[in-house]
Amino acid sequence: MIDRLRQDLGASGAAIVEEPQGGYRVTPPSIASLGRAVAVVRAWKLPLRVRGSGDAPGNARGVLLDVGSLDRIASVDGGTGIVRVEAGCNVAALEAAARRAGATLGPLLPSVRAGSVGAWLAGPTRGERGVPGARRETAALSVTAVLADGRLAESRAAPRSATGPDLDHLALGGGGRLCVVAAAWIRLFPVSPALAASWTFRSLPTAVAALEKLCLERSAPARARIVGSGDGARLAMAWEGLETAPMERDRSARILSALGALAESDRGANYWLREPSSGDAVEVDARWASLRGWSQQGELQFFGMHAGGAFATLALPDARGAEEAAALARAAGARVIAPRRMRDAGPGWEAMGAGAVWRRLVEALGVEEAP
């Protein structure tokens, strides 16, 4: 059986390596080969993991699909604000290509930036980013996904649509379980210089509450950082937007002054904002109540802020490790999404009453895995 499986996988055109702990690592050189490899794995009903995809089962059996060779950036249209890219492309490399065209992906979690495009879209953030008006939307304008029989499903690259359920959402956040992200059209922001400013507050939770207030007033910044100790907290924020950065900064200043925050000199704020975490950080997807209640001391960096919450990195002071930060985050109701070894499974379809729907969907899509 194993020889037959190797034969079938080999026929896909992918490179195959037997993993020491069992299973196979399969590296397709092209999207067509990826399709054939997926078809083989699904036909054999083997567990399928996609390297860097996020929530796929972490067991050693089955097949690990390594899409690292699919790293082409097919086109960058800085004027329209879209880029066509394969799933294996590193997000940092994509950002560099976008910058050369006068565009940017915008502020993203460190784990997203360090990973692949496929991992970003199929992982726990679902490719989401903050947009003006304290909203969040997926960065994927369109997804090309590999179905169980190897065929490709590609949605129309339009800003929005109303042509039935948004099928991209079978791939986004799915961890490769229902279909495998092969490529995507990604939305870009125009590059604009960031304006930064900072304030002090009497405590870390107060600073988080102030940031929440800004989002509730539709004044979410592009990024933010808070460092708090027993003596108080510092909040720095950056706004991006060719015309709107100074407007948003001034409006935020008004709101924060009304809350009793003390404005600091803006000098150095932009650099301070972008400094890596001093501690051992975890990344979360959380509502504002969870972020306020996480800890009295520590450091948070915020991305994708919206009226309901944010993605954030959380780090505790005094070399208290990521495990403790994660434990506090969970106790406050946040979902830990990075590092991978600490990721919370999180409430899924079962918790929404859709467990039976999920099982029927897996069968209908032909992506069952033998126990």
Next chain:
Amino acid sequence: MTGPLPAATARGKSLLSALEQSGIAASCDPADLWAASRDCWPRALLWTKAGLSPHPPEVVAWPRDPEQVAAVIRLAVERQTCVVPMGSGSGVCGGSIPVRGGIALDLKKLAAPLRIDLPSRTVEVAAGMIGARLEELLQEKGATLGHFPSSIRSATVGGWLATRSAAQLSTRYGKIEDLVIALEAVDGTGQVLRTLDGPSAGPDLTQLLVGSEGTLAVITSARLRIWPRPSRQWLRGVRFPSLQHGFRALRAVMRSGLRPSFARLNDPLDTLLAGKSAPAVPQPLKWVAFGAQAEALRLALRAPSILNRLVDALPRSSLLVFGFEGDLEDDLAEEGDAALALCEAEEGENLGSAPAERFLETRYQPQFQQAKLFAAGAFADTLEVATTWDRLDALLLAVRHAVAGLALVRAHFSHVYLEGCAVEFSLVGLAGQSFEDAASGSRDDAELDLEEGEARYDACWKAALSAAADAGATLSHHHGVGLARQILMPREHGEGMRQLRALKQAFDPHGVLNPGKLLL
């Protein structure tokens, strides 16, 4: 002009009895069956002219809560019939027309209490609430949903969610799928699903249910994002030398980070009609635009290519109306002036606030013109599609070229995004007899007139849709698919149709929910 009302069938009466025994309000009254047999799909007005209602349900049910919705679905499974959810029937694509009979599930009596939480910026609302009523209640608390579609006075919240609706302020607030946080729905087995408000794992179940047009589950309530209601507006009209200047200005505004509450760019014909230069518009175009002079209108529509060439000969200028919302005048002026400067960089001429004020005052009126057109013997419909900036010019040319010999084409551009916008093509063509002539003619004449009218409408609609699809646009930005567009679903989704069918099998394994829609 309803023609004979549909009569109750034996199966309908049997379903009625079962529903009433379960304590669910229901009816087989002919008037109720007729009312549930239609929505606002313009093509269906041709049926009305012919005195036909070809797709009545067998019974209409009015559930009060999700448990009753589940009971109706389970009854449909047991009796091997179908359930067609409907709100107020304001959809314009035939999405709630019961093409296979069955139970029309009228959701307007869903009676969950409204919960407005302004501090957390959320509202929980039953799917059956009429949009205008929701907005009225929100405004009493100083809040707004920011969702003002043309259908607001009649559409339900559930209908909005089922079709992925958009509204005039979507550039600021987003479409309905951007406003929804969580929802409750009943699937095709009668299972109640409640998606989560907060971080969750796996694919986003909310986004898979929104836009499913009643084919996967019946939405019963939702939690939506609300905002404090702004107290002021800054409004402006700007005239550009051409549409292309207007496109560049809109793109520059969006790239600058500014987010107008609304922005609408008109084509040359609509620009003239909106302004003081309306007298300069050739008479045949005015007959069609205003549904006036029925006989003359029908004559003019016999030569749509000439009408479109008259449009091509008009001055090429294009009117943009836009505005900003907020509470502080200085803030609004700052945003408005920044946007104006970007418009002026594209040779835009500042016309003051009047054009935008006029647009806001009259924005709900165009839908009422349609009745006059149909009464005169024309057909009229709107094809709203969306695309990216790089494809916009080609889309406009493609659709106009495809339809030029079949209908008068007008267009405006709104629902603006960083990477593109929606385009709304208004199509007016000749159907056949006027309503008056049809009413006084014979049954055979009426049926022949219907056949010819449908053929003309279908030719025009298919040409426009195909051209839009060929140009890379999505087939619907916010009206949905219904019956109107499903012929091109395979073009839109390609192999994604297999994913759609898998979703159908998963959520509705017995196939009872709105069968025959989305090609499912």
